[in-house]
Amino acid sequence: MQDRDTCMCKVHENLGFVVDRLKQLNLIIDSKRSSSSTGERYEAKSYTKRLQKELTTGPQTLIVGDGAVNKTKHFFSKNTKVLCFTNDMVSDISEKILEITAEHPTVKSLVIHTGALDVVKQQSEVLKRDFNDLLNKVRCLNTEVFISGPLPTVRRGDERFSRLLMLNRWLKDTCAAQSVNFIDNFNIFWERRHLFEADGFCLNNALSCHCV
Numbered sequence: 001m002q003d004r005d006t007c008m009c010k011v012h013e014n015l016g017f018v019v020d021r022l023k024q025l026n027l028i029i030d031s032k033r034s035s036s037s038t039g040e041r042y043e044a045k046s047y048t049k050r051l052q053k054e055l056t057t058g059p060q061t062l063i064v065g066d067g068a069v070n071k072t073k074h075f076f077s078k079n080t081k082v083l084c085f086t087n088d089m090v091s092d093i094s095e096k097i098l099e100i101t102a103e104h105p106t107v108k109s110l111v112i113h114t115g116a117l118d119v120v121k122q123q124s125e126v127l128k129r130d131f132n133d134l135l136n137k138v139r140c141l142n143t144e145v146f147i148s149g150p151l152p153t154v155r156r157g158d159e160r161f162s163r164l165l166m167l168n169r170w171l172k173d174t175c176a177a178q179s180v181n182f183i184d185n186f187n188i189f190w191e192r193r194h195l196f197e198a199d200g201f202c203l204n205n206a207l208s209c210h211c212v
Helices: 010-024 031-057 067-075 090-102 124-138 158-177 185-189
Strands: 061-065 080-084 109-113 144-148 181-183
Touching: 061 067, 061 090, 067 080, 090 109, 090 124, 109 124, 124 158, 158 181, 158 185
Parallel strands: 061 080, 061 109, 109 144, 144 181
Antiparallel strands: none
C-alpha cells in the first residue's frame, strides 16, 4: 500500500461494485439523495400550506369599478377588497374581469360598477354591446354577481342625466333577463345632493359606501 487509505484487492473493489448496485436498486439509500428528496418534500408541503391559506383567508367580496368606488375602500373590513380602475370603461373592465377573479379564488360575491365614463362618448349601442359582453363573461363565474348601476349626476346637465337614466333602465331590464343581480343606485341617490361632493359627480366620504 502506497499513498492510499484503502487496499486495491479484488475483495474491496468488488464490494464497491456491490454497494453501487444496491444503491441503484434502492436497497441502500444514498444520504445525499435522501437529503435532497427531503428538501423537495418540505418545499412541496410549504407550497401546499401557502395555497391552502390563500384559499381560506382571502376576501369574500370583491368590488371592481371606476373612480366612483375609490372612496368606498375605507368602509369595509378585510373580507371585502376594492379594486379601482379610475379611467376604465366597460370594455376595459370586461377585458380583465376573468383574470381578476381568478386571482381571488376566495371571492363569493362580485360587485361591478362601471359605465358612467362611457356615457360621455354618447354611443349607446356600443355601450350596450360592451355591457352584454361583460355580462356573458361573468355569468360563467362560480360567484354571485352584482351589477351596480350608474349614479345620477347633480348639476351636470340634462343630457348626461338623461343618458344615465336610460342606461340605468336598460341595465335593470337586461340584468333581470339574464338572472344577474342589479343595484339600482338611481333610487338611492336621486335628488339627494347632500350625498355628493361639490362637483355634483362624486359621492362624499361619509356616504359613498351606499353605491355598492
